[in-house]
Every structure is written in C-alpha cells, then in structure tokens.
Amino acid sequence: MKIIGIITILLSGSIMIYSTLDFPEWGDPLSPANTHLSVYYIENSMPDTSVPNIVTAILADYRSYDTMFETTVIFAAGLACFLLLRNFRKKKKEYSLYRHIPTGVTLKIKNSADLADDTKLFQRIDSTWVPFDLVTRTASGLIVPFIQIFALYVIAHGHHSPGGGFQGGVIFGAAFILFAISYSLRESLKIISEKTAVILSCVGVMIYAGTGLLCLLFGSNFLNYGSLAQILFTDPVSARSLAILFVEIGVGLAVAGVMIWLYYNISSSGKYNQGL
Amino acid sequence: MDNYLFFIVSKFNYWGVMILIMIGIYAIISKQNLIKKIIGMNIFQTAIILFYISIGSKKNASIPILHHLNEHTQKINPDDFVNPLPHVLMLTAIVVSVATLGVALSLAIKIYQQFGTLEENIINNKIAADNNRQSVIDRL
Amino acid sequence: MIWQIDVIILVMVIIIAIGVISIKNLLSVGILFGAYSFMMCLLWAIMGAVDVAFTEASVGAGVSTVFLIAAIFRTSRGSKD
Known part of the structure; x- marks a missing residue:
C-alpha cells in the first residue's frame, strides 16, 4: 500500500x-x-452597504444565500454527530464512582441513577480522577467571562474589523469548552444543558432565515435587506448595514451552539456522564 | 540570475500548495490509522484554502478593509486592496471543515466502539473473519 | 506581502505537515496539528487575508485541536504507522 x-x-x-x-x-x-468580479465588490461595497469590511459585506449581503446554507451545513453536521453517537439507553452494568471526601476512599456503585451527584460526604468523580486543582479552576473561572465579552465584541464589530459571526461564535463556544474542561462535564451541563445548546443553534439558523423571510414580507427578494428600511426607520443603505448585524448574530448563535453540542457528544462519546 | 529569482518568487507558493496536497493524499492512501487519515484529509483541505488565498493576493496591496471617513471624497482604486472574494469563500469553508472534522471523529469513535481498534487492516481482517464464519453457517 | 517571510513560514508548514503524518503517538499528533493550523494562520495573515487568518486561529488552532484530543482520549492513543 x-x-x-x-x-x-x-x-x-x-x-x-x-x-x-x-x-x-x-x-x-x-x-x-x-x-472581473472582485473589482465590482471593492468599488461598490461601501456605497451599497456602508460596511467598511468588504469581506463582511460580501459574506452577509452579496452572497448571503450561500452563507445561510453554510450555517445549515454546520447545523446538519452537529445533528449527524448527535445521531451517530448519542446513547440514551442506560446499561444495567453501568456504574458510577463516588469518593468519600474525608477519607478519600472510592466506592463503585451499580445502578446509581437515582443517587445525588454531590452530597456533603460523597462526591461523584470521573473514572480518571484528578485532585482538586485550585490554580486551573480559578484561572479559567477568571478568564472565561473576558473571552465571552471578546466574542460578543467580535460579532458586533465585524463591520469595521476582521471578525463576524463565525469567529465570534467559535470563540464563544471555545470559552465554554474551556470551562467544561477545567471543571467537569456535569457542572457545565448544569449551566448549558444539551437542550439549551440545540435550541441555541436552531434559533441562530431561524434568525438568519427569518431575516430573509421578513424581506419577502416587505415586497422584495429573499434576503434583499434594502426593503427593511420601512421598519428600521432608516435609508436602505443603513438598513443593509443593520440587517448584516442581525444575520451575524444568527450565525454566531448557531455556530456557538453547534460547537458546544459537538464537544459534548465527542468528549463523552454520547453518554454525557463524564467528559475530558 | 534575476530571471530565475523572479520565476521562483512568482511560483513557489503554488509549489508549496502542491507539496501539501501530495502529503495529504499520501496520508489518506497509505496510513492505516483512521485518525491519521482524517488529519490527512484536513491537510488537503488547508492546502486547497491556501491555493485560493494565493490566487487572490496582490503585490503592494492592503487588507480588504476600507476607510469609513472618506467614502464620498475619494475614488477607490481596486489594485490597492486584496481580492476579497476568495476570502469569503474560504472563511465559510474553514468553519465547515471543523464541522466535518466533528462528524469524521464521531464516525471514528463509533468504529472504535464496534471493533476495538482504529487500524484499518485489523478492521478489514475482522470483517473478513466475520463474513467467513457467516458463510460457513450458511453452508451448514 | 513579503516573499522572504512567506518562504520561511511555508517551509515550516511543510515540515510540520510531514511530522504530523509520521509521528506515532496520536496525542502529540493532535498538539502538532494545532501548531500546523497556527502556522497556516500566519501564512494567511501575511497574504492579507485577515478574516481567514482570524477564523483559522480560532477554529483550527482552538476548537479542532480540542475535538481531536477528545476523540483520541475516547479511542486509542497509539498508532502503528
């Protein structure tokens, strides 16, 4: 070979x-x-959309039909990963490990579905147990909010600087993945559950398609943002700039949701009991 | 001498792309491990993206972000800005590549749960042994 | 667009790509693939594709490395070739 x-x-x-x-x-x-084509974009993107970043203007306005289905492809990939890996059945042989905190003795309990995860004396642990790490948890707990604010900045400032929905969504998902790695999968599932991640990505795709449908409703073509000027109370050029922001928010939500969903499925191989 | 240097400078980026494509195809064809194959596929993908970006680059051109202030006063010269169209196409391709990476890795995890290994030749042997057993049972 | 820097980064990208497909420990393959993505991101930043470089820095060097390591953690770490 x-x-x-x-x-x-x-x-x-x-x-x-x-x-x-x-x-x-x-x-x-x-x-x-x-x-040929790119000359038109460079010369006319500013008068057409009033967005200085030409890449954002092409991505979300001139070629927005393309981008809508790219978002759908990402959502479909998350769905395929879920359908391949997710395991709803609980096997009889499934056991979980509990650690007695004062002594450090680990107990292996079968059929432990109805037991609480954390009590005063017992703490549920993963099969590869690492001791409580103060430095990692404190540092990641401090840094995660700032990464999330940076992700929101990247989404909102995509008109004027490199960035946009895809990058901001990925950074938002990566911040949450950092949290899930430094703490544990169960604690992160308490904050953003599987259902929330899926709803987040669905809402993102629907915001994108909904913006396009709204344009249809006001009497122009699908995803032709100029007609939204009637409800945004601006001229058509500024309406395009604002509608690009809506679309980027939709893309960001979809990408962030799918990234978190993919991480949950791959890191626990579909069982959602223990992570990385 | 200057002619040769000019020739190399105008073509070396494409040669790098072709070498990366060759590395990717080699990993897909002749590596037995499935994770290695997936990584070869990703190297192939990034090589294609590099090809598109090097098509769109221009000498002495700026990044494709305009000034906001002088939008009406100044005529924009297209040669001053890098071609933005390949950037748009490839930006979405990168994000789709991580989604396909997720699907490929979940397939690899599923195969590992089924066969207990990621080596392709061992998986093929196990499938062949299963088929042989099945045909023996059918003959009986 | 400075072609001298481009040559250096391109050679490093090719060397890292050969390393990625020839190392046998899959965990170090995952880390090295993150380095590959980051070198690729530098290459695109040199050519003026800032949006693509930003995307690759967050996607290729960030999330896909995590996915690879998570998948290797759930399967086997060694490879025969």
Missing part, C-alpha cells in the same frame, strides 16, 4: 507542479481572478 501511495502522489504531484507553469504570477494584480 505504501508503494502504491508513493507512486500515485509522485505521478499526480509532478503533473500538478508542471501545471503551475501556466498559472499567473503570485501577486499579479492583472490575473484573471483579480480583474
């Missing part, structure tokens, strides 16, 4: 490297990719 692989990549790679001789020079402003 190794020899076949080496022969294949050498053949195809030499053909590909030979084909680079016909490519335009790297960084040539007059290459075909740089002269």
Whole structure:
C-alpha cells in the first residue's frame, strides 16, 4: 500500500507542479481572478452597504444565500454527530464512582441513577480522577467571562474589523469548552444543558432565515435587506448595514451552539456522564 | 540570475500548495490509522484554502478593509486592496471543515466502539473473519 | 506581502505537515496539528487575508485541536504507522 501511495502522489504531484507553469504570477494584480468580479465588490461595497469590511459585506449581503446554507451545513453536521453517537439507553452494568471526601476512599456503585451527584460526604468523580486543582479552576473561572465579552465584541464589530459571526461564535463556544474542561462535564451541563445548546443553534439558523423571510414580507427578494428600511426607520443603505448585524448574530448563535453540542457528544462519546 | 529569482518568487507558493496536497493524499492512501487519515484529509483541505488565498493576493496591496471617513471624497482604486472574494469563500469553508472534522471523529469513535481498534487492516481482517464464519453457517 | 517571510513560514508548514503524518503517538499528533493550523494562520495573515487568518486561529488552532484530543482520549492513543 505504501508503494502504491508513493507512486500515485509522485505521478499526480509532478503533473500538478508542471501545471503551475501556466498559472499567473503570485501577486499579479492583472490575473484573471483579480480583474472581473472582485473589482465590482471593492468599488461598490461601501456605497451599497456602508460596511467598511468588504469581506463582511460580501459574506452577509452579496452572497448571503450561500452563507445561510453554510450555517445549515454546520447545523446538519452537529445533528449527524448527535445521531451517530448519542446513547440514551442506560446499561444495567453501568456504574458510577463516588469518593468519600474525608477519607478519600472510592466506592463503585451499580445502578446509581437515582443517587445525588454531590452530597456533603460523597462526591461523584470521573473514572480518571484528578485532585482538586485550585490554580486551573480559578484561572479559567477568571478568564472565561473576558473571552465571552471578546466574542460578543467580535460579532458586533465585524463591520469595521476582521471578525463576524463565525469567529465570534467559535470563540464563544471555545470559552465554554474551556470551562467544561477545567471543571467537569456535569457542572457545565448544569449551566448549558444539551437542550439549551440545540435550541441555541436552531434559533441562530431561524434568525438568519427569518431575516430573509421578513424581506419577502416587505415586497422584495429573499434576503434583499434594502426593503427593511420601512421598519428600521432608516435609508436602505443603513438598513443593509443593520440587517448584516442581525444575520451575524444568527450565525454566531448557531455556530456557538453547534460547537458546544459537538464537544459534548465527542468528549463523552454520547453518554454525557463524564467528559475530558 | 534575476530571471530565475523572479520565476521562483512568482511560483513557489503554488509549489508549496502542491507539496501539501501530495502529503495529504499520501496520508489518506497509505496510513492505516483512521485518525491519521482524517488529519490527512484536513491537510488537503488547508492546502486547497491556501491555493485560493494565493490566487487572490496582490503585490503592494492592503487588507480588504476600507476607510469609513472618506467614502464620498475619494475614488477607490481596486489594485490597492486584496481580492476579497476568495476570502469569503474560504472563511465559510474553514468553519465547515471543523464541522466535518466533528462528524469524521464521531464516525471514528463509533468504529472504535464496534471493533476495538482504529487500524484499518485489523478492521478489514475482522470483517473478513466475520463474513467467513457467516458463510460457513450458511453452508451448514 | 513579503516573499522572504512567506518562504520561511511555508517551509515550516511543510515540515510540520510531514511530522504530523509520521509521528506515532496520536496525542502529540493532535498538539502538532494545532501548531500546523497556527502556522497556516500566519501564512494567511501575511497574504492579507485577515478574516481567514482570524477564523483559522480560532477554529483550527482552538476548537479542532480540542475535538481531536477528545476523540483520541475516547479511542486509542497509539498508532502503528
């Protein structure tokens, strides 16, 4: 298999490297990719949408139909992961570990579904138990709120600086994943449960599609934000800029929800009893 | 001499892309471990993204963010800004790539639960042994 | 767009990619893949694609490393090739 692989990549790679001789020079402003469509975007995105970041303007306005289905693809990936891994059945052999806090003795209890997780004397632990780590928990507890505020800033400031819904949503999800790693999966499930994460991602996709439907309602094409000026009390150009913000918020919610959902499923392999 | 240097500078980025694509295909074809295959797929994906970004780059151009103040006073010259269209296409591709990575990893976890290993040849042997046993039972 | 820096980062990316597919311990593969994503992010920042670089820094170097390590934690850590 190794020899076949080496022969294949050498053949195809030499053909590909030979084909680079016909490519335009790297960084040539007059290459075909740089002269047709993108010139229109660079010249007209500011008068059309009043958004300085051209990438955000194209992403959420000119090509917003594309972005809507990219968001749907991400949601579908979260759903596929859930359907593959989620395990609702509790096996009879399933046991959980409880640690007696004063002595440190660990008990293995079968059929422990109706027992409380944490009492004064007993504490439920994962199969790979690590001692209480003050430094990690305090540091991550201090840093998580700031990461979340930064994520909100990235979503809201995507018009003027690099950033937007995708990045902000991923950072928001990553902050919560940091919390879930430094504490435990059960404690993070108390804050954002599986149901909340799913509802978050569904609401995000629905905000996006709902903005498009609202445009239909006011008598223009799907996702043509200019007609929203009637309810936002502004001119059509500012209405586009505001509608891009709504859409980015929807994308951010969807991506954050799906990231948390994927982490729950992969780290506990679908059982939701213990995490990383 | 300057001619050769100019030729190399105008093409080396594409050669890097092709080498990364070759590494990705090699990992997909000849590595036995499924996690290694998934990582090879991701390397392939990033190589394609790098190809798109190097198509859209321009010499002596700025990042694609305009000034807010002089929107009506100044005519915008397209050669001053990098081509933003490949950036948009690839930005969504990256986020979709992490979603596909999640699906691929959950498939790998499922396969591990079924067969107890991630090595492809051992999985194939186990499937072949199962099929043989089944055919023997059918013959009886 | 400075081509000297681009050459250096590109060579580092290729070396890390070869390392990623040839190391046998899957946990170090996960960490090294985070380094690969971060080098790729630098490459895109050099070429002026700031949005793509930001996305890759948060997605590739952040979340996908966590997913890989979570999956390796739930399966086996060793690899035969």
